[in-house]
Amino acid sequence: MTRYVVSRLITAFALVLFATLVVFLIANTVPGDPALAALGDEQASDPAAVAAFRAIYGLDLPLWEQYWRFLQRLLQGDLGVSIATRRPVLDDIVDYAPATLELATIAFFLSLAVGLPLGILAAVRRDSWVDHAARFVALVGVSAPTFWLAFVVLAIFYGHLDWAPGTGRLDPIAFPPDRITGLLLIDTALVGDWETFHDAAAHLVLPSIVLAASTLGLITRTTRAAMLEALSQDYVRVARAKGLLARVVVTGHALPNAMLPVVTLGGLAYANLLTGAVMTETVFAWPGLGRYTFRSAVAVDFPAIMAITAIVAAIFVLVNLLVDLSYALLDPRVVRK
């Protein structure tokens, strides 16, 4: 098992580096000059100032040398300095990542909490009204444009009904807790600041619902399909014939076997959520990684783009690894091999 994990980690590392190389080459084909984007108008017209700026970021070095420098820094844990914000990219990411982590995790659990039961029900009561309702919900969740859904939800629950608070992670008047992890729910709970905890939780509701919507569709359909497959197996017929309770048959026999594809796709969905959702973050003024990634791409901010690529690739690869390892827990046949 250890050898398996180690070899997977080595492959993972190689994959991450390859991803950064590809993105680096693509980013360099863009005709835009990040120096001209970052400098004010007068400085941008002064060739000496532009040249000095480019020298600071090594933009005039040959491509292979720029990439080599990036690799050297990466191995030392230095993600470079952002051209757009002039700060170390690591500082930027540490600033914005917790907001996205918190939102993505809550959204994921929400989509699991609703999607799993819905999918199971749809499979067990196939072609009934429950099944049709579940499939409809899944379809709407996947098809609705995130930007539109975000704004509609905000307009209804905040604008008209006054049930939810406004945009951002906290109310303007609230005093944010001292930063321990950057995750507001945890930081406020650790110091016992329950009022701010409540405020942060309230602000999480609407964006989580919006983000969960598309993942919900995926999980519902996958669970339903996997359950249908499992329920049609011979061992289920045997279990029913033995006279076991319907609940036991479904949850004890069919469900564990249906979990494998759900775990695979669910893992990928979570990794996707973790890398940030630009639309949701824009509408809800959520200071997360999605917006940061978008702005870095638009400004052709090489160091930020490369760092984010490395992190996103690492997240996907690690989540995949964890999913693969989880098979060993879920399916005894995997270990025996």
Add this chain to the structure above:
Amino acid sequence: MVNGWIGRRELAKLIGVGGAAIAAGLPATVHAQGRRGTLVLGIDISDTISLDPARMAQYTPPMTLNAAYSSLVAFNAGNYVDLVPALAESWQRAPDDKALRFKLREAKFASGNPVTADDVKWTLDRVKNLKGQPALYILNIERIEVVDPRTVDLFLKEQREPVLGALASSTNGILERALVEKHGGTSAADANVADKATAWLDTNSAGAGAYRLVNWERNVQIQLVRNPHYWGGKPAYDRILIRHMSESATQLLAIQRGDIDAAFNLIPEQIATLKDNKDVRTEGLVSLDFVYMALTHSPELNKALAVQEARQAIGYAIDYDGIRDSLLGGVATRSASFFPIGMLGSTEKVTKEIGFREDLDRSRALLKKAGLPDGFEFEVSYGNAAVSGLSYGVLAQKLQADLARVGIRLKLNPMDQVNLRTQYTTGKSTSVLTFWNPAGVRQFSWATATVERVSKRLNWTPPADLVKLVRDATLEEDKAKQEALWIEYQKRMVDHANLIILFQPIYQTVVRNTVSNFPLTAAGYQVELENARP
């Protein structure tokens, strides 16, 4: 109930429990108002990179900087020609006529320490030596000398070249030397590598302004609290929160609900929906910004545009009133040339007299004179952005339709903003639709730009007498004579027809009626926060 795996009753219970769990997450009462003494602004502040005055080169930071720092002189909202005293009580030419002597008023920093001439010298030296964009605006200052704790001399390279307009900018806000030095600041000649105070200045201020910066959470909000030692009296609000909201529709919701007191980025369609809302009003501000079309002179890029009459024909073929009325809801104005209305020599009257107007016959006659009776073709590039709610794409389509009436075929070339900047700044654009917004209020900066860096982008060598005209106007000290020279300059630019002004936005900010006074200004920082009153 035994048939299925889960009965209907259990299903209903599950849904009920789940719904209750979600509802428990929602607050019992959502607090909208009940925060007297705090002013909350909703605006997109994502372009803020730093709150260190000496490094500022973006659009939104000046709002905060002007609230936290006072400069030697200032502009009152609406008058961008005459300067008023701020930290400097009075100023005049020194007796031997070599320097500009400022007498400082008795004022204190937010820390309680007095503002001295030494702080002024240190601040300006630091701006110069940090070599950021703000340093380019005070190149005319050769050196600064402290005469006594309340008197400071500025020695200028060119005596008659105005420097007060630059001094009014918040980039030259006076910093408290002792406090900034404690956090790694330096004004020495190597400040651009040795100064380490920027990180501290990003979340704190060391100024004498009406407010004090206490926090900046990137892309979340900026917090200012009242400065008890402010020399201008007691500001009406205890706290100001500048809240980041990048989506204008979100600002609309928030202002309707009273969660913010002012919304800065609403577009005309959204403002129209607030027409009958009794809780808000719209404040308009004639800005010093404008949207213009630049035309190249390089025959390699376009043979026709290199001919002056062809460019003039473009100027007379555009339906300017249509742009203002149909595309901007009537809320805009237009200057004659690259020189906004509000500066000395540029008024709506001047535009009527010497500026371009729609005159299709004249346009056709000019085309004939240019030897292009059947018109010609050229390409215009523009970015994927919008000004005052009007996107460049829509504006370009309107121009295309207008110019087609005289046979000029406009090819549209939408581009990414960064690529456009690169193409334009390196002089490779045939024609560009873009936006000019001044870094500060300096009377001569537009004209100087047109004959220096902008001319390079257009592959144009300005005639020597035009360059001299700009220089004479810059240095002319008699106001009436200066005004005449600026009008002469504009006539020449209209004649040359390489920069066609399409509109000068009148920005509309929506303000709740719980704020009685909210003075907008075009001096660069959008609103005089120190004068806001409930």
